[in-house]
Amino acid sequence: MRVTVISPESAVFDGEAESVVAPAFDGELGILANHAPLMTVLGSGMLRVKSGGVTRKFQVRGGFLQVIKNSVRVLAEHVQADPGTAK
Amino acid sequence: MATNRALKGRIRSVNNTRKITRTMELVATSKLKRAQDRVTAARPFAQALSEVIADLVTPDLAAEFPLLRTWPKPAAGGPGRAVVVLITSNRGLAGGFNANLIKEAKRRIDALSAEGYTVELIGIGKKGVGFFKYIGRTFRSERSDIGDKPTPEHAASVMDELITEFAAAKIGVVEVVQSKFISVLNSPPTTVRVLPVAMPAKAKGGMRPDYLLAPDAGTLLEALLPLYVRNMLYRALVETVAAEQAARRTAMKNATDNAGDLLEALKRRYNRQRQAQITQEIAELVGGAAALQG
Structure with missing residues (x-):
């Protein structure tokens, strides 16, 4: 599944991933491949994108998350890559 | 010749301006x-x-x-x-x-x-x-x-x-x-x-x-x-x-180009004047020598 993380300034991440855990407005939300179309408002917290054993972390706040046709789009007003990314 | 020196001054100043505009263009x-x-x-x-x-x-x-x-x-x-x-x-x-x-x-x-x-x-x-x-x-x-x-x-x-x-x-x-x-x-x-x-x-x-x-x-x-x-x-x-x-x-590109054109015209004038002066000096020398020999 394709995942893009976009901030107002740039596309922060764009690539394939197996799972996404996002801080939605009402709690954490996990998304795996072939999720149903979904749109939700983001709260603030840690966004985790897992691909091939590597988990990328981003601190996000405000914006939305959209899933259509097996692609996830995260648009956040503030995005900051977490320093302790690769694991 | 006095104007010769004035020209030299202008050439220098236009050249400096051109350097500035060129730098601004690059920046x-x-x-x-x-x-x-x-x-x-x-x-x-x-x-x-x-x-x-x-x-x-x-x-x-x-x-x-x-x-x-x-x-x-x-x-x-x-x-x-x-x-x-x-x-x-x-x-x-x-x-x-x-x-x-x-x-x-x-x-x-x-x-x-x-x-x-x-x-x-x-x-x-x-x-x-x-x-x-x-x-x-x-x-x-x-x-x-x-x-x-x-x-x-x-x-x-x-x-x-x-x-x-x-x-x-x-x-x-x-x-x-x-x-x-x-x-x-x-x-x-x-x-x-x-x-x-x-x-x-x-x-x-x-x-x-x-x-x-x-x-x-x-x-x-x-x-x-x-x-x-x-x-x-x-x-x-x-x-x-x-x-x-x-x-x-x-x-700034236009300014640099214009300064370049101006510089060329000024240099041409300066060289022509310099040559004219030398020619004149030689003519005077030749004339003087001829008068002495005469």
């Missing part, structure tokens, strides 16, 4: 590159956001949201104030760049006044602020701290109070006067009406995918519309910075 070129990258990088966000908003909005929802509502004209009892945000640069020497933006702003202010609005001006960038102060206009607020690298926070700090006032029907219209960065050689001054929000065109097909919406479309819109409005200003800022650097580069 603008490198800043332009970075500014252009920022414009490109800002595109995906804006595009995704308008797609999603277009997906969510339905006519009944549109009537419900203050940010989407068009307030009546002042003559019809609507809010009597309008805000024009003028974006210019902090520095000059960019050809007609700032003058064009100021002209566009004046045109918009006149148009809005004619519709009955009291126009409040927000100036971003020293050049626009300086001009309107000079002709005796007051500002609602002025910013000169937003330099070459505008951030979404800058945009939010300008836009947020406007969003609130618009939603409360205190302001009827918000417009932004900016440079639209179409290409390096084409970045005309334009006015964008930020509020009321013009709905982004619906994607072809018009059918919205069958989403699970959490919470509901209304709440989503409420969260996303301010984002959209702020982002419009952010993009305006970024594009105007790019346009400024492009304008400066062109202006």
